Amino acid sequence: MATGAGTAPGPPPRPQAPSWSELFSEIIGAVLCRIPSAADRARFRSVCRSWRAAARCYPPPLPPLPLILCPGFALASPSFTDSDAVVTAAHRLPLLGTPLEGDPSFGDCVGSFQDWLVCTRLYWRTPPCSWTGADGDCFLVNPLSSEMIYMPSPCAAHSGGTIQSSVPLCNGEGEVICTIHAPEYAMTLVKVVLSAPPATGSSFFTEVNLGSTCIAAAISQGKGEYKLAFCRPEMQSWCICEGNCIKSYVDIEFYQGKLYVVDTSSGDLFSFEFEACDRSFPVISRAEHCLIEKLPLMDGTDRQKCNLVQSHGKLLLVVRYFTGSWDQFTGVRVYALDFKSDPWRWVEIKGLGGESIFISSSCSKSFPASRTGYDQIDHDRIYFLDPFCPNFFHEVLGNYSYRSQVYSIRDGRIKPFLIGRGPKRGVPGLPMWFCPSQ
Numbered sequence: 001m002a003t004g005a006g007t008a009p010g011p012p013p014r015p016q017a018p019s020w021s022e023l024f025s026e027i028i029g030a031v032l033c034r035i036p037s038a039a040d041r042a043r044f045r046s047v048c049r050s051w052r053a054a055a056r057c058y059p060p061p062l063p064p065l066p067l068i069l070c071p072g073f074a075l076a077s078p079s080f081t082d083s084d085a086v087v088t089a090a091h092r093l094p095l096l097g098t099p100l101e102g103d104p105s106f107g108d109c110v111g112s113f114q115d116w117l118v119c120t121r122l123y124w125r126t127p128p129c130s131w132t133g134a135d136g137d138c139f140l141v142n143p144l145s146s147e148m149i150y151m152p153s154p155c156a157a158h159s160g161g162t163i164q165s166s167v168p169l170c171n172g173e174g175e176v177i178c179t180i181h182a183p184e185y186a187m188t189l190v191k192v193v194l195s196a197p198p199a200t201g202s203s204f205f206t207e208v209n210l211g212s213t214c215i216a217a218a219i220s221q222g223k224g225e226y227k228l229a230f231c232r233p234e235m236q237s238w239c240i241c242e243g244n245c246i247k248s249y250v251d252i253e254f255y256q257g258k259l260y261v262v263d264t265s266s267g268d269l270f271s272f273e274f275e276a277c278d279r280s281f282p283v284i285s286r287a288e289h290c291l292i293e294k295l296p297l298m299d300g301t302d303r304q305k306c307n308l309v310q311s312h313g314k315l316l317l318v319v320r321y322f323t324g325s326w327d328q329f330t331g332v333r334v335y336a337l338d339f340k341s342d343p344w345r346w347v348e349i350k351g352l353g354g355e356s357i358f359i360s361s362s363c364s365k366s367f368p369a370s371r372t373g374y375d376q377i378d379h380d381r382i383y384f385l386d387p388f389c390p391n392f393f394h395e396v397l398g399n400y401s402y403r404s405q406v407y408s409i410r411d412g413r414i415k416p417f418l419i420g421r422g423p424k425r426g427v428p429g430l431p432m433w434f435c436p437s438q
Contacts, residue, residue: 355369
């Protein structure tokens with residue numbers, strides 16, 4: 001018989017609650033697919049490493065809703081269901097504090113492609129330096145992955161090694177002169193479009209893949225003149241192009257490997273093809289006037305503004321019509337480029353095939369509204385966000401605000417809605433649409 005004082009057994013150990021980081025990846029993917037906001041998706045992925053890894057394995061099949069990038073690099077989530085809603089900035093992009101350290105108000109965004117933003121930084125010098133006011137830096141930023149790529153500076157000088165070529169304009173008069181390593185150039189980039197996303201690694205200051213097919217095309221302004229400029233991310237300088245087909249008011253868009261340039265006031269169209277020079281420098285190999293008939297004005301109007309955009313596999317021209325002044329917005333027409341006719345021509349269309357189009361000064365994007373199933377956005381609408389919207393700079397009690405326009409191609413109605421309402425801080429730049437892919 002056992003003797004001695006025994007020890008009473010204690011309570012059984014309490015089971016520990018499972019950690020949120022241990023959720024099955026399939027569940028994480030299912031939740032992520034039900035989040036329509038790109039900002040909320042980014043917050044979801046940043047909770048922990050396991051959630052970020054699961055998000056890579058189960059990316060949402062549908063793109064998130066478009067965002068608005070406000071001056072000062074603040075993202076806003078617009079309300080598409082209420083045309084009179086006021087949209088406020090949601091949060092800043094913290095990663096932009098490094099390249100714009102010291103004075104982030106100097107930064108501006110001049111383009112976007114999928115998840116990438118094209119950003120610049122002003123370069124100020126004491127007069128009489130001719131570079132005053134030009135862009136000192138240009139870089140690509142992915143706010144969702146914290147990747148960043150520096151591109152050639154729009155304000156730089158080179159000595160020796162200048163490469164210059166000229167290309168005759170087909171079906172037209174004149175030529176296009178391309179110059180690489182110009183002895184001195186100083187540009188302000190107005191709009192930049194990319195032919196493809198850059199191939200990169202995963203670090204903040206990442207190395208670009210030298211085999212990347214990405215070409216950046218820019219509308220630039222320098223010393224009172226407008227020019228086209230091209231580069232690849234790995235280049236040391238921009239290729240600057242001049243010619244009588246490059247006018248002050250043009251819009252640009254890549255489509256099926258070519259760059260198209262349209263005169264925004266007349267609809268006159270030009271196309272440019274590229275070839276590699278010195279392995280990585282893209283230069284124009286062919287420039288062509290597309291010989292398209294002039295667009296007719298809408299009855300009762302006397303001026304127009306054109307924008308190029310890809311939508312549903314087509315190259316579209318969105319034309320806004322005005323009467324008397326740019327403050328009198330009278331109507332919109334949408335044309336698709338007919339490549340089968342000889343010569344090519346613009347054919348008016350009455351629907352967007354379930355897409356919606358977003359147009360701002362620095363980018364024009366198409367969004368598959370009818371295929372996403374989101375209740376927040378309707379299809380066959382065009383959302384304008386640029387100074388050509390009547391009363392665009394709309395002041396509210398001393399604060400900044402922007403009046404945008406929404407056009408329904410189905411019933412021809414135009415409605416305004418406000419963007420912003422924040423304190424004025426001298427922040428340069430204009431709001432623009434940002435349509436990330438994930």
